[in-house]
Every structure is written in C-alpha cells, then in structure tokens.
Amino acid sequence: MDLFTAITLAVFLPFIMAGILPAAEKVLKNRIGWYATATAFLSLLLVALAVPSVVNGENVQGSVAWLPSLGIEMSFYGDGLSIMFGLIVSGIGILIMAYSNEYMSKREDLSRYYRQLLMFMGSMLGMVFSSNIIQLFIFWELTSITSFMLIGYWRNRPMSVYGATKSLLITASGGIFMLAGFLVLNIITGTFDIATVLQNESMIETIKGHEFFLFALVLILIGAAAKSAQGPFYIWLPNAMEAPTPVSAFLHSATMVKAGIYLVARIHPIFSGTDAWFILVSGLGIITMLAAGFLAFRQTDIKGILAYSTISQLAYMMAMYGYTTYQYPGIGVAAATFHLLNHATFKACLFLVAGIVAHETATRDITKMGGLRKDMPVTFIIGSIAALAMAGVPPLNGFLSKEMFYESSLEMGHLLGGPLEYLIPAAAVLGGVFTFAYSIRFIDGIFLGKRRSEHLPKHMHEPSLIMLVPPAFLAVLVILIGLFPSVAVHYIIEPAAAGILLQEVHLHVSLWHGFTTALMMTIITFIAGIALYTKYDTIAAWQDRMNARYPWFSINYAYDRIVNGAPGKSAAFAAVMQPGPVKPYLVALLLLFLVLGAIPAMLVATTLVPADLNFNVPPYEGILLGLIVLAALGTAILRKYLHAVIAVSAVGYLISLVFIYLQAPDLAMTQILVETLFTIIFLLVILKIPQTFRENLTRSVLARDLLISSAVGITVLVLLLNATQGIASPFESISYYFIENSVPLARGHNMVNVILVDFRGYDTLGEIVVLCLAGLGVYNLIKSRSDSK
Amino acid sequence: MNNTLLSVCIALLFAIGTFMILRRDMIKVVIGITVLSHATNLLIVSTGAFLGGRAPIITSDDAGSPSGIIFTDDLASGILAPVIPEGTEMVFVDPLVQALTLTAIVISLAITAFLLILCYRIYQEHGTTDVSEIRRLKG
Amino acid sequence: MDTMQQVPMILIALPIIFAAITVLFRSKSGLQKALNIGVFAILFVMSLSLLFHVWNNGILVYEVGEWGKYGILLVADLLGAGMVVLSSLISLMAMIYATDYMDRKALDATFFPLFNLMAAGLNGIFLTGDIFNMFVFFEVLVLSSCGLIVLTGRGDHTKMADKLEAIFKYLILNMVSIILMLVAIASLYATVGTLNMADIAVKIAYLAETGTLPWHIHVIAMMLIVVFGYKAALFPLHFWLADVHPSAPAPIHAMLSGMVIKVGVYGILRVHYLIFQESMFMLQPVLILLSLVTIAVGATSAVGQYDLKRLLAYSSVSQIGYVLLGVGMGTAYALTAAMVYLVNHAIAKSMLFLATGETLYHAGTKDIRKMGGFVQSAPFLSVIFLIGAMSIAGLPPTGGFFAKLVLFDAGLGAEYYIPIGIALVFAIFTLFYLFRTWLSIFWGEVKEHDKEDTYKSRNPTIAIKISLALLACVVIFLGVYPEPLIVLSSTIAEQLLDPQPYIAAVLERSVR
Amino acid sequence: MTTLITKTVSKACVPIIILFSVSLLFAGHDLPGGGFIGGVMFASAISLLYVAFGLKYIDSIYSYQWDKWFGAGLLLASLTGFGAMLFGYNFLRSLYMLVSLPLLGDVKLLSTTLFDIGVYLVVIGSLLYVFKGTGEDE
Incomplete structure (x- = not known):
C-alpha cells in the first residue's frame, strides 16, 4: 500500500466505521466502545506508516479528481506537521475511546456517542492532511459540527445546549471569515492547493507583496482564533466543558482546539516574516495567555480551570508561532511545535484525571474537594505528574518546551530591541507564573489538604483499570519525553518544524543545557508562582467582586446580550418593515416602478416625448374618450359601492364602444358580455357586504396618493407615446403572417378567432386553465367557511 | 400612426386606477384593479402595429394572390422575417393585439372574480372592509 | 427520437389533462393518490430524459401547432430543462408528502387538480419561448397557488382569516405587477413587432448595433425587473412573501418557497439576459443593490420570529437575495453560482418546509417557544431539519456549502468586495437563526409536559418519511459531489451570456 | 328582481340566447364570435335564469354540476391538442377536412372547432x- 492510500484510508476509515456502527452495535451491544478504539488504532497505524518517509524528508502527496470545474481536487499532503497532528489525533483517540468504555454509563446512547467521536476523529484527520484549502475547510467545519454535537451530548440539559450553541456560533462564524480569507488567497495565487503554494517561492513572494495580504491574513486568523479560543473568541471553550469529560479531553484540549494552531503553523511559511504576522499572531497570543491565565483563578469547576489553562497554553503556541522578523521568520517554531506535542500529552492526561475525580466524587466543584490523595493514590500521582509538567517542572516534558518558550521570547525581544526587548520575556514569565499557580491549584485543591467529607461520598476508590491506564500511559509519556527528548524530537518535532520552515531543522534539546538566562527565568517563575499561589484565594475573591460590580466588562456579557437581545431587536425591526396593511406594500411597488422607470429616462433618454403628437381625431372619439375618463373619475369620487360599481361598468361599456371604433368587433362583443356578467357578480357580492366603513381622506394622504398616481400616469403616458411610434425600422410585425395565412392555412376568416384557437391556441389553453383555476379556487374559498368554524 | 388622445386617456385611467388601489376600502381597491385592467386592455389594443381601416375579418373579396412576403428567417444572410415588399398596403387593423387583449380580458375576469369572492370571505372573517384593519399578519 | 421531440409538450399537457380528469372524477382520493404520484413520477423521469437529451443534442425547440415563430414555441435549453427537472423533483416529493399530509377533505376536493395545474404552470413558464405566453402561465401559477393556500393539512395551524388576508395581499400586488408586465409586453410588441423572445432579442440587438435602439426599451427592461422581482420577492417587493408562504399548507409552502419564487429569478435570467443585454449596465447595479438589501432585511427579520414558518419565510427572502446577487453580478462564474445556489436552496428549503409541516403537526403549535426536546419523540425529523438547516446556513457536507462557496468565490473574482462582505456577514445571521431554531425545537427540555403523550402518537408516516429522506439524500449528494451540478450550471451560464445558439435554434426554421 | 315580467321574459329569452351563443360558437371561425364569446353569452343567459328564478328554484329542477362542465371542456381542449400527436x-x-354530407353539402371539419x-x-x-358560488353562499 503506498503512503497516499494509507493516509486517505486513515481519514475515511473512521467515517466508514461510523457509518456501519449502528449495525455493529447490534452485535457488540455495550462493548461498542472497543470497536471505536480499534478503529482509532487502525488509523494510528496507517498514519504511522508514513513516519519513516517523512523523517527522511519525503512528504506524502497525492490527489484524486473531485471537482475539476472548480479546480478542486481531493488531495492529501502528509508532511512532518500533519503527520505529527495525525499521530496526536489518532493516538489520543485510542486512549479516549478506551477510557470512554468505562466512563460512559451503559445507559447512555453509546451508538450516537461513538459515532460522533469517530466522525470527529475522521474530520480532524482529514483537516490536517488536506492539501486543498477548500477540502481543509470542509473538514474544519465538520469538526465544528461534531464538536457541537458532542458538547450538546446531553441534549436536554440547558447548559449543554447553551455551550453547544455558543461553540457552534463562534467557531462556524469564524469559519465563514476564514473561508473568505481562503478565497482571497485564491484570488492572489490562483490555486486552492496549499502544497503548490508552499513549493513555489515566487508565489509566496507574490502573496507577501499583494495588496490583499492583510485582508487574507486577518480573515484567516479570525477563523483560527475562533477555533482555538484565542482573543475575544475564547468564551466558548469554558462552556464547552459541558461535554462528557473524555470529549473535553479529546476535542477541547488535545486536538480540535489545536486546529487553529495547526492552521497558523500551516500558513506560517506564507505569511510570516512580516510585521503584520508578528503583531497579529504574537500579540493575540500574549494577550490571551495573560488574560486566560489570570482569569483561571476564579474558576471553581475543575474542568473550568483546565479550560482556562488550555486557552492560555494554546496562546503560548500562538505567541511562539508569531515570533518572526524579516530575516528570521521562524524563531519560535520549534519551541511551539514541541510545546504542542507536550501539551497534548499532559492536558489530555489532566482531563482524564479530572474525569476520574468527577466520576468518583460526583462533583466538579474544587471547593468541595480536598485530600483525595488517600482515597486514590494512583490517580493522585498521575495527576500530579501531568500538572507539574504543565507548571514546567523538570524533568518533565513541559519544562523543556517552556524553557524553549523563554529562549525564543528572549531572542525575539533581542531582535526587536527597544522596550520590547524586556517586555516580551517579562510577559512570557508572567504567563508562566500564572500557569504555575493554577497547576498547583489543581493538585492542591483536589488531592492535598484536608478532606471535606461533608460534600463527598463516603466510599471513594481508585477507578477500574480501563479508566486508569489511559492517563497513566500519558503520564509515562510525559516523563519519557522529559527524560529522553531526543527520540520525540528526532522523529516528530524535527520533521514537523521542517514542514513549517520548509527546510531541514536540527534541534538539540536536553534537560540540562547550562545555566542560561532561560533557566534563570524558570527559577523566577517558580518563586513568583509559589508567592502568587499563597494569594490565590484573595485574587479569586477580588475577581469575583469585580465581576459582580462590573458585569458588562466581559465578553460573555456581550455575547449574551447580543444573542438574547437579537430577537427583540429583530422583531421590532420586522414590525416596522412589515406593518401589515397592503397599502404600504403597494406604495413600495409603485415607487420602485417609478424610480426604476426614471433611471433610463435620466440616463439615456434623448427626448422624453416624441415630436409628432397626433391630436387629430374625429370629435365623437374625443367625446367617447372624455366620457370614459369621466366615468373612471366617478369610480373615485362616488362613495357608495353601488354607484362606483355602476361607474366602473360604465367604463367597461364605453371601452367596448372604443373597441368598435378601433375595428375590433370580437373584443367589443366580449367586453360587453364580460362586463355584464362581471357587473352582476359584483353586485351580488356588494349586496352581501354592507358599506359601513368610510375613509376619511386627510389632506396629506390625498396629496401623496395623487402624487403617486399622477406619476404613474405620466410614466405610462411617456412610455406609451414612445412605444406607439410604430415598429422600429427595418422590422415588421408578425401580424402579417396571420393576415396572410389565416385563410389558406388555418381555414378561418376571422383572424382574431383563428389566432385564438389556432396560431396561438396554446395561449388559449392557458387561459381556460386560468378560468378553471378561478372556479376551483372559488370552490375552495366557499368551502373554507365551514373549516374556519 | 399614433393616437395621442387615446394615449392620454389610457394614462388618465392608469392614474385613476392607481389612486383607487391606494384607497382603504377593499371594494374600492378591487374597483381600482378593474379600472387598471380596463386601461391595460385599451393599451394593448392601442399598441397595434398598424392601423388599416378594417376589422380583421376576411371577406370573400379579399382572396388574392400571394403577396411575396418573406416569412422565413435566415440569420446568416441577415433576414429577420417578416420582410414586406415595397408598396404592400395593409387594409386590416392588427389582429394579434386583439387576440392578446381577449386573452387578457378573460384572465383578468377570472382573477377579479376570484378576488371578489375573496373580499366577501374576508369581510366574513374580519368583519371589515378597511384594508388597514386587515393586518393580522405583520412583523 | 421522435417521441423525444414531444416531451416538452407532454410535460405541460399531461398535468393539464390530468387536472381535467381529476376534476371530473373527484372524491375518490384513494385512487387519486396512487395515480397522481404515478403521473408526477412519470413527469420527473421525462424531465430528466429531456435534460439529458438537451445536454447531448443541443436545444430542443417545439412548435406548438407548427406555426414557427409566429405561433408559440417551447424552447428547452439547458436552463429551461434544468428548471423543469428541479420543479418535477420537488413537486414529486411534495406530492408524495401531501398524500398523507393534506386533510382528507382537501384531497377529496380540489387539491389534485390544483396541484397538477401548478406543476403545469411551472413547466409552462420554464419551457415557453414566447413572452406573452409566459404571462399566461404566470397567471396559471398565481391562481393555482391561491387556490392551494386555502386548503388545510394536518400541521397547518394557520387561521382561515389569516390565509385569506395573505391571499388578498398576494393577489392585489400580483395584479399590479402583472399589469406592469402586460404594459411592458405590449410596448415591446409595438416596438419590435413580435412576441417570440429569441426574435425580440435578435431585433433589439440589431437596433442596438445600428444605434437606433429606442430609449424606452430600457424602461421596459426596468418594468420587467419589477415584475420578476415581485415574483422572486426582491426588496422592496418582498412583503407578501412572509405573509403568503407561511399561510400555505406544508407541501404547498415547499412548492412556493422551493420553486415558485425561483420563477422570478428564472424570468430575469431568461428575459433580461436574452433580450435586454443592452440595458445590463443599468440593471446590474440596481439588482446588486436591491439583492443586498433583500439579504439584509430578510435575515434581520428572521432572527426575531417565533412563528416557525414565518421565520423560514423570511429566510427564503434572504436566500433569494443571494441568488439574485449572483444574477446581478452577471459574470459567467457568478451566474453559475446563482444557478448552483438556486438549485441548492430549492431542494434544501423545500425539504425544510416539508419537515417543518410535520414538526408543527408533532408540536400541535406553531410557536417555537412552546416546542422543545423533540429529539426524543421525533428523532427522524430532527435529523432532516438539521440537514436542511445546515444546507441553508452553508455548512458542509451539504449542498448549501458549495453554493455559498461558489457564490463568494465568483463575487470576489469579479471584484465585488463590499457586496460579498455584506453577504458574508448576513451568512452569520442565517447560521444564528437557523441553529437557534433547531436547538430550541429539538434540544432542551420538553416545554409542554402535558402534551408528551400526544407527541408520541404524532409521527411521520411512511410516505412523508420517504419524501423527506429522498430530499435529504439529494442535499447530501450535492454536498459531497456537486460536480455535475456545477458543470451543468456553468454551461447554462455560458448559454445565458451567449444567446446566439438559442436564437439560432428558434429562428432557423422554415415556416409553412 | 324576481318579478313576473323578468321571469316571463327570461323564459322566452334564454333559449334564444342559448341558440345564439351556439351559433356564435360555430360561426366564430369566420365571423365575429367563437367559443369564448359564445360561452360568456351562454353563461349570461343562465345567470339571468338564476337571477330571475333564484338559485334554489333552478337547483330544485336540475342541479347542474358546472365543475363537470369545465372539467370536460378542459379535457376536450387538451385532448384535441393531443389528437394531433396521434397523427x-x-x-x-x-x-x-372537407366532408360531403347529404343534405348539408360540403362541410368543413376543423379540429380547432373541437378546441373551441x-x-x-x-x-x-x-x-x-363562480356565479353560483357567489349567489349560493349565505
């Protein structure tokens, strides 16, 4: 099997398995979780097949024809970066699915749960391996949707629905902007394929010099930030914790939220090396890092603490990927990539531990916990290892990547000079201090201290092995990567960094690398962190106070205001737009007609009214026309229905006289007969409607209506005068055909009738259909009376 | 060729009809629609392409020889039919517009009849003929 | 081969004959159900074969009565045949659905003839090559929809008074717009002496070439924008839609929102792109401006609705704005986008409306605030509704995603940056109101606990499930493999921009 | 309106009007008239009866199902169209077709007559x- 097929299969396997999962469930019943685990394992194997070739610098690439008319191929691209993500996604996926076997109660809707998890995994794999940005976007949105479904797994809980809505609205809206960014990128490059762009230096230069550069960058970053909960978009992630804990571990810490980071890494070669990139990406990262780290203090939900920590850790990576100058476009890339891997291990582990704790204590409130180390020592050890790794304590893997973060911050500050030389490292240290504090809080609050047994169940114990092994495995990884970083660095980090920097990368990562400034900073971090931790509760209380006093100073508040307030505003708008009576709608129609009719009159008309007006008519015709207008005026002036109806039928009868004058005997006969019948029907109807309502014409209404109606009259007049100038030369009317052929071909002497039944008989067919419809419609109207009672 | 007075009359009918459909009384609105339909019928007839003197009914006197009019298009050589030889005089009025008007009359009769019954039903349901009171659907 | 020639006519005549038969033999609804589904299935198959025929052999012209361009021609080009396929598909599904949805009384009375005539009206409009004939079939369509709106179905909680009010507004506005159309047609005839659209087109093009084009032709073009804009519910002619569509029973609602408003778009594509190429420089800015306002007004109004059908009706207003935006931009790619959008919206929206009808029946109310937690009692509807909502909101893997993608791509490619920016922002509105609605209907807690037993008893029947599931499959298919649709649309777009083949096919025929 | 005079007059007039309407129908191809005009005339005649005698009275003699009439008409017209396809x-x-019949001489038969x-x-x-619907509903 060639590697392209392997990767394609790895992407689609979870979808296929999700498709046949309902059938499998019939056989496997409650053990369906192992089916999902096996699927994830197969995907991992398929992805791992590509590792050796990628380590040697040979990327996997290939495509299948899909939508040639849009220039879109189904194409997959496996370089170091995507392989690393693929391994993380499927690897953590195995652990999560296995863990879920025990975590999810057998009474739950397991079929739906695993189906959605598998679909999520497939989407995530598809996203990271996509080379085509449209394809990437499709998988990107699929992860949003599956995430939405999984957050709202408990569909009848209001908080789940709230969290799911929030995540979907923010990530999918961000996605729409990102799509626009991709399209702008396509305008610049003319291709949808990222691999093509990456392999074409001149194209990258074009992008950087293009006038839409900033547009594309900002639009794409909005999508990435929304997905990775950065900047103002962070608010969805804490609420996403309503999902089952394995889902939070999988989606909202280890994989999906890293999609934004992935995207930033993916477009790094295209956009980095510019000031905009540094300001936007690093700026966003640093601000989010500090804000989220600080806000974590007042969280009492253990998953909430982890959510905020995830936001701030993702912001680390964001900041590092943003470190760039023109000469050195990728200062923090290796560090960020390494931290990305490490974060996936320890944060997933922490969530699984949180899941165990919540499962055993039946609460997620940290203020009700404490002293659990005695009841579950193994969990305690696992959790501590992971939390310390997050805090950056040696010899765990988090220490290594945090050192690299400090180093790259120093380097970036140095390259920039000025006040930033100190500000950037200082910000990095401050972020580290916050991280240290909340990491300690996690250990201390749950496991250490005194047991508050009044809130906790009597019998708490270690969970079963199925739930213990996955976090334990991750904890071991945390230690191993920390102690022997070179393996991971060689096989995973270096190819991934190479994929981003588009050149070979060699890293030297070791636990002890001399007494550097970075180490100094780490020591400062620890000291300051411990100092801060002593004030932890004070700060949390202060935050609560401030939040109570200034509730509007929060993005959540703005979100709720918008989402809850929108319907009211919209309803008010609709009430104004759509007042109800038919008259304003008619006025709108007529005004549009007048305005549109006036446009050509102003733009292209040479003379509005043609010169040769012909008032030369016999007097009786003039009198006839005058009578018609008079009768029509009568309809407007006469108040009583009966009079007005008589006036309007007078118009009809007079018009039939005009028809006679215009040599149209058929029309005249029809008009007289129709008018008769119509008048009778009209009279029958108004006999049943007593005239009670009488309109009071105010002066302003009268003036406005007269204005509109005279404008309509004038428009029609101008049009008619122009149109009756005769057929434009050199053309002639098709009527000649009817005159010439009605006897020889249609065998009829009355041309009008011949046209009606023969030349244009099809029109007549339509016309009698309309008559039938009127009959059927009237039947329905009459019958509807009994329905309404 | 053109008949300005007739055009002015039609335009006036249009203006009056428009004024009527803007009234608040439902029945008056329907009357306005009827006036507009009348005006339209008259307009269609008045746009007849040619105005001979006779109604479009062929009598036995007219049977004559073919007139040499070309009725087949030939886009390649730029012939857009019908092409009329010089000196052909038309004694009839345009029959096509009359046929069209007839169709239009029938259709507007059908719709107006439906509309009238509808008005009656609305009066039964809403108890008013004031269109500005018939506004349960809004917002 | 010879029978193939007759297909365009049969597509129109068969439903008319069938309507006549069903008028004569009313009140045997059991038999009629089967027969009508059969007829609509035949129509669908025939429309597909017509499309394939046109695709392979070029434009098919049918002379009704064999009078050349002096009579009435049916012209099945790709646009017309494609629209007929779309309308046949949706009417087949609506028919299957309606047999179980509509009240027995409606089925026994006039539902079948009216529905047949509506289908005939749609096909007649899409296939006609004669502008006056288009007017006639417009009226067929309008009057049949009015008759159908009055009928009731099982999820129809609209009061009769409201239905009548809606029809009144619809008809009054329609009469005015149709009068404008007649004035426009008559003026056009008086200027070029013909009613055949291809003939008019070639003559106007000639006049423009020789510089003798009378200026009032532009006025006529503008008037027809009002006419078709009214049909398509373009701002500020959209007011009737939010009243009329929600008043109709679900299958008719699906037809109205799915197909009937597309008639206006078709009209602009057919008439303006064929005849009024010269006026395009004026029309395009107008169309783009109005369609943007339409998008904004529709989306903004939809957010605040608690009446489910009304919400979706406003959504139709906003969505038709997107279609017309593509039409207004007018490049080949933008027209492709408009066609793709049109098809996707037609299918997804009609599916959504059919699902809505069943949801309302399930809920026993039309107020969204009283619904909740239906995912337990109606999981099937939940999935269907979600697929529809995703497609309208433009999320993959549904057809709506590609529709939006192509439209935005086309717009940016044609350098309409600001319009596309506005359209993008309102795409978020769409996402917001659709998902908020879906969530509050299907997720959350059951709001009316006393009704839980009735919920259990009110489930979709087999016919309803089949029609919904088939439409859902189409929506997903269009989201996974839209290539055939895009290729077809782009070919249509090319034909629209270069009407020569159409003109040649119509005019190059000897007359007896 | 239902005076004795109107009743008598309409009794006398209606058959004549109906005959006239039929002749209009058949003459329509060559002289003013045709299916439409004839039809409206027929309808006017019957509506005169309805107005003169009242709906209930007429219905008590014979209740016409006018919907069958238009159903049949539509069927006839569209089948005429289809007839051509058969050929x-x-x-x-x-x-x-020109047919020589005894007594009547040469009669021209036209499919358009059927359509009409x-x-x-x-x-x-x-x-x-429609008329009956308007009048009937109380």
Missing part, C-alpha cells in the same frame, strides 16, 4: 360555477 403532428396542430367547443364549455362551466 404524427405537434400538439395543437389543426387538422382540416372545449373553450366554450370551460367558460360556461367556470363562470357559472
């Missing part, structure tokens, strides 16, 4: 249906 022509192509009869029936049926 290998297009829909609605008119067919012409269809129109005639539809016009009568639907107009009277």
